[in-house]
Amino acid sequence: xxxxxxxxxxxxxxxxxxxxxxxxxxxxxxxxxxxxxxxxxxxxxxxxxxxxxxxxxxxxxxxxxxxxxxxxxxxxxxxxxxxxxxxxxxxxxxxxxxxxxxxxxxxxxxxxxxxxxxxxxxxxxxxxxxxxxxxxxxxxxxxxxxxxxxxxxxxxxxxxxxxxxxxxxxxxxxxxxxxxxxxxxxxxxxxxxxxxxxxxxxxxxxxxxxxxxxxxxxxxxxxxxxxxxxxxxxxxxxxxxxxxxxxxxxxxxxxxxxxxxxxxxxxxxxxxxxxxxxxxxxxxxxxxxxxxxxxxxxxxxxxxxxxxxxxxxxxxxxxxxxxxxxxxxxxxxxxxxxxxxxxxxxxxxxxxxxxxxxxxxxxxxxxxxxxxxxxxxxxxxxxxxxxxxxxxxxxx
Numbered sequence: 001x002x003x004x005x006x007x008x009x010x011x012x013x014x015x016x017x018x019x020x021x022x023x024x025x026x027x028x029x030x031x032x033x034x035x036x037x038x039x040x041x042x043x044x045x046x047x048x049x050x051x052x053x054x055x056x057x058x059x060x061x062x063x064x065x066x067x068x069x070x071x072x073x074x075x076x077x078x079x080x081x082x083x084x085x086x087x088x089x090x091x092x093x094x095x096x097x098x099x100x101x102x103x104x105x106x107x108x109x110x111x112x113x114x115x116x117x118x119x120x121x122x123x124x125x126x127x128x129x130x131x132x133x134x135x136x137x138x139x140x141x142x143x144x145x146x147x148x149x150x151x152x153x154x155x156x157x158x159x160x161x162x163x164x165x166x167x168x169x170x171x172x173x174x175x176x177x178x179x180x181x182x183x184x185x186x187x188x189x190x191x192x193x194x195x196x197x198x199x200x201x202x203x204x205x206x207x208x209x210x211x212x213x214x215x216x217x218x219x220x221x222x223x224x225x226x227x228x229x230x231x232x233x234x235x236x237x238x239x240x241x242x243x244x245x246x247x248x249x250x251x252x253x254x255x256x257x258x259x260x261x262x263x264x265x266x267x268x269x270x271x272x273x274x275x276x277x278x279x280x281x282x283x284x285x286x287x288x289x290x291x292x293x294x295x296x297x298x299x300x301x302x303x304x305x306x307x308x309x310x311x312x313x314x315x316x317x318x319x320x321x322x323x324x325x326x327x328x329x330x331x332x333x334x335x336x337x338x339x340x341x342x343x344x345x346x347x348x349x350x351x352x353x354x355x356x357x358x359x360x361x362x363x364x365x366x367x368x369x370x371x372x373x374x375x376x377x378x379x380x381x382x383x384x385x386x387x388x389x390x391x392x393x394x395x396x
């Protein structure tokens with residue numbers, strides 16, 4: 001791929017130059033008086049992006065996968081039961097991690113392209129009179145399929161069943177790009193990483209804990225060392241860190257949160273929604289379909305595009321790289337070879353997205369697919385022109 005071109009993968013995302021510079025710091029003594037202010041600013045910035053007043057934010061030198069482990073290891077005990085739905089590669093990986101920890105997982109497989117099976121979960125919770133289910137795992141935005149799930153509906157199912165299970169949410173490819181209400185939705189642990197909506201390099205795993213989840217850490221009995229929340233909280237209380245932090249990345253995270261808040265969260269989310277609509281308009285103009293089965297499931301951060309039966313979608317990804325120096329996302333797991341993915345999150349504009357759509361058209365035409373060059377671009381242009389606050393009459 002060419003480093004001059006934007007990437008269209010679902011993460012890591014494009015980095016604004018200001019954030020690249022923010023990560024480029026001289027060595028700082030993390031035991032000096034300068035460090036606590038930086039750490040606390042990064043934590044409070046994430047809390048604001050989560051729209052929370054109560055979340056305790058923990059930041060590890062890690063990735064979102066480390067955040068999954070943080071949620072599991074700090075709140076659950078050996079043999080505990082968790083409820084989950086396998087609807088994509090990342091929900092599948094979180095389920096595997098639970099089983100690796102010796103947890104009992106009640107899971108439901110759904111077609112990849114569907115969201116979290118809330119009705120099924122509600123039945124399971126209502127039937128669990130002994131409250132054996134200790135946590136419900138939800139992937140807010142399934143990166144492999146471009147599907148979002150309704151977290152608030154899962155919280156409603158818990159409340160309707162009067163069930164005390166914790167609500168864990170994977171927000172790795174949604175937080176910072178799609179609206180997320182930690183408090184309103186009653187989330188107990190939200191997990192994300194630095195390399196997607198926060199527009200930074202990979203390297204930070206972020207986990208936000210509710211007061212209820214913090215209480216559960218006092219009884220959690222699964223092995224935990226590096227990802228020990230209690231150790232981290234004790235160090236935070238004195239302005240420190242239990243081991244060597246990634247100071248440059250923390251400064252980048254602080255700046256990323258400031259950048260998001262300066263743009264305005266509503267504007268950030270509206271931008272992502274508009275860009276996603278343009279990509280889907282292009283897909284329709286190509287005569288193709290997205291993996292997500294219904295409009296209410298459409299993701300604002302990644303679109304998985306179904307290619308014709310018998311065509312290896314991986315060829316699009318490899319040809320885009322070799323011929324045009326542009327990166328698209330490959331299909332994963334159950335949809336490997338069946339879809340290619342356009343990531344449209346983080347530091348991205350309408351104009352940048354048009355270049356990705358145009359490149360996808362050239363690639364598909366090169367490979368012999370029945371694509372009219374410019375059709376998808378034109379369809380997306382209409383969406384983006386409608387979203388422009390300056391009308392043609394005003395411009396005239």
